[in-house]
Amino acid sequence: MVLLQALSPDNNISMVLFFGTIGMLALTIGLIVFISFHQRKVIRYQQQLQRMEQDQQKTLLNASIRLQEEERQRIAADLHDDAGPLLATARLYLNENFVNLDKQTQLQSIYNAKQIIDDTIQLIRNISHSLMPPTLKNFGLESAVNDLFQKISGSGSMNASSRFHDYRERLKAENELIIFRIIQELVNNILKHSNASFIHLTQNTSGQRFFIRLHHDGRGLTQNDFEKLGKSNVGLGLKNIQSRLKVLQGKIFFEKDMSQTYYKVTIELNREDELKTANGSN
Amino acid sequence: MCCSKTHIKGFWVIFFYSIASLISDGFLATSEWATEHKFFLWNIFTFVEYSLLSYFFYLTIKLRIVRLTIIVISIIFYIVFFSLNRTNHDQYNSFLSFISEVVILALCLIYFISKMKQPVEDSINIFNPEFLIVIALLLYVACTLFLFIIANHLSVKEMNEYWIITNYSNILTNILFSTAFLLYRYQNKKSATPESHSVDYTSPNDR
Known part of the structure; x- marks a missing residue:
């Protein structure tokens, strides 16, 4: 009835009312449909991102487990192959026949056993x-890094130096250990893969941000390479760096120096995060 | 998301709006005085409707600027409302209804935009009671906006004929409101049910 009346040609106001209302309704329904579809799309995208993040975390976890197992195997091998035979040899010198030997031989056996036990102590240390x-x-991160770099320089294979510009206040012990392990891993990678002739490490702070930069003149990685290797099955050490940095909520950047001669690795941490975690753990 | 104090307040506001709508329609249908002064009653209902719906959006949209704008527009609306209705009580004021509808329409759109900008957990969900209420209001405004624009140009006979649009839109809106209230109740019940009982059965000695 309303429809018929509205569509009669002599009723302009009714036409406006009819088409206006229909138009508004169509717009409203269109808007609702659009919002629903848009929202569904956003949710799907977010879920995909979450899934990707979970996969990444799984890869990191696998890498850290594998690394832990490798470390255990290495310690087991060191103990079994080195400490084991040494102690067995020491035992041979001090066997049951020991009391039946003449004094001179006894003294020699004791001396040899002592030497072997000293070696074993050194090995275990x-x-x-x-x-x-x-x-x-x-003594903290600065001394440990200096020590590590001195050892590398002392080997003669590479010139390694480090300079801490602003490290008056030590980080938390567990965080220092994590940073030290990251530096060790990076240095290890440089030694193994880069053919560099020098490594230089600098530390400084800017406000609450804490930076560690490593320069070297060998073949290095860029951020792209790092991200690619982080997602692939290879690059266990890099994944380990990623997972350690995740604990510290830190960032790492791999880039070529402005002069395009050196490679630069920057580790960035926020000291506020450290304070927060310290308060959280308290 | 749907169970904060502000949201519950918002649902109460919509509930009172539905009650006000029911009382107004019931009164118009049963009372002779009301039929004689129906334009006056419609104007009063416009006032109540605007107040409750703008308060609902005030509670729902948490953006400071929007809340401030709602307060400013409401003050202007009330001043215009009282100045226009001071003299003539027996004429339907289509202009005020139109303004009220446009403000509600704008607030519905602002609600959608603000929700779309929020992180996914707080954003729009079709099964969210609040979202259903806003959809209901949007549909109501869409159905009745043009009627209110041209209401002053219609004769009393035409007005009575076309008022059916408002009735149908009222039915649709109330159905959606009821669905929203039921959904709210269902979701609240569900969230109140404990999901798991994590009881540590190991004795302290076992640890």
Whole structure:
């Protein structure tokens, strides 16, 4: 009835009312449909991102587990192949026949056994130091890095130097260890893959941000390479760096220097995050 | 998301709006005085409707600027409303209804935009009671806007004939409101049910 009346040609107001209302309704329904579809699309996109992040975390977790297992195997091999035979040899010198030997031979056996036990002590100390460097624990990151770089320089294969510009206040011990492990991993990679003739490490701060930069003149990685390797199955060490940085909520950037001669790796941390985690753990 | 104090307040506002609508329609249908002074009652209802719906959006949209704009527009609306209705009580004021509808329409759109900008967890969900209420209001405004624009140009007979649009849109709006209230109740019940009972059965000695 309303429709018929509205569509009669002599009723202009009714036409306006009819088409106006229909138009508004169509616009409203269109808007609702658009919003629903748009929202669904956004949700799907977010879910995809979440899934990708979960995959990435899984890869990092696998990498850290694998690394842990490798480390355990290395320690087991060191103990089994080195400490085991040494102690077995020492035992041979001090066997049951020991009391039946003449005094001179006894003294020689004791001396040899002592030598072997000293070697074993040194070996175990080395293993222990590789697990937790005492310099890092007692004197902090600066001393531990200097120590590491001195050892590298001392080997003669590469010139390594480090300079800490602003490290009056030490980071938390566990964070220092994580940073030290990252530096170790990076230096290890440079030694293995880059053919560099020098490494230089600098530390500085800007406000609450804490920076560590590594320069070297060998073949290096760019950020693209790092991200690609991070997603692939290879590059266990890099994944380990990623997972360690995740703990610190830090960032890492791989780039070529402005002069295009050197490669630069920058580790960036926020000291506020460290304070937050410290408060959180309290 | 649907269970904060502000949201519950918003649902109460919509509930009172539905009650006001029911009372107004019931009164118009049953009382002779109301039929004689129906334009006056419609004007009063426009006032109540605008107040409740703008308050609903004031509670729902958390942007400071929008809340401030709602307050300013409402003050202007009330001044215009009282100055226009001071003299003539027995004429339907189509202009005020139109202004009220346009403001509600704009607030509906602002609500959608603000929700689309929010992170996914807080954004629009078709099964969100609040979203359904805003859809209901949007449909109501869309159905009745043109009627209110031209209401002053219609004769009383035409007005009575076309008023059916408002009735149908009222039915649609109330259905959506009811769905929203039911959804709210259902979701609230669901969230109140404990999902798991994590009881530590190990004795302290076992740890």
